[in-house]
Amino acid sequence: MRAQTTILDNPALFPHHQSQGNSPVLRHDSDTPLDGTIGSSAGTPEPLLRETLGEALRAFRVRASMTLRELSDVASVSPGYLSEIERGRKEVSSELLASVCHALGVRVSDVLLECISIMALEAEAVDFRHELDATV
Numbered sequence: 667m668r669a670q671t672t673i674l675d676n677p678a679l680f681p682h683h684q685s686q687g688n689s690p691v692l693r694h695d696s697d698t699p700l701d702g703t704i705g706s707s708a709g710t711p712e713p714l715l716r717e718t719l720g721e722a723l724r725a726f727r728v729r730a731s732m733t734l735r736e737l738s739d740v741a742s743v744s745p746g747y748l749s750e751i752e753r754g755r756k757e758v759s760s761e762l763l764a765s766v767c768h769a770l771g772v773r774v775s776d777v778l779l780e781c782i783s784i785m786a787l788e789a790e791a792v793d794f795r796h797e798l799d800a801t802v
Contacts, residue, residue, distance in 0.1 A: 713788050715781065717754030719763075722780040724752040726770050740769035 727737050734752075738745040743762060750756040751766075758766070760774075767774045 713785055714754065715785075716751075716757050718781045718784050719758060719777070720752045720754040722777050722784065723766060723770075725780075726767075726772055726777065727752070730770050732770070737766065737769055741766045 727734070730737075732740075734745050734748055738748045741748070741762075742765060747756060748766070751758050751762075763777070764774055767777055
């Protein structure tokens with residue numbers, strides 16, 4: 667079994683995110699209800715999956731030392747469209763995501779786990795800010 671390392675463990679790629687222990691994935695405490703503290707009621711929208719996915723794909727590409735052009739050639743997608751995906755402006759189909767992940771030499775599940783980790787950490791940061799604001 668290979669050692670699991672994540673893009674979140676590379677502070678150069680994500681200086682505002684740090685993993686917790688052996689796993690960067692934060693789990694929801696089932697005793698605490700999901701009460702909408704993120705979203706329109708809190709005034710802070712949840713990050714969009716397409717934006718987080720783009721951020722993760724770009725980090726995996728940089729980690730693989732590939733240019734946008736190199737990745738686009740291997741994944742059979744135009745560099746412009748790939749750039750739009752990385753910037754979170756375009757949704758990616760499951761087929762295209764699989765093609766890009768294959769070209770990067772990573773599993774789709776690894777990329778999706780990174781997205782979950784990033785989104786969970788951002789949610790935790792929002793919760794923390796709300797707690798700080800409540801104490802002031």
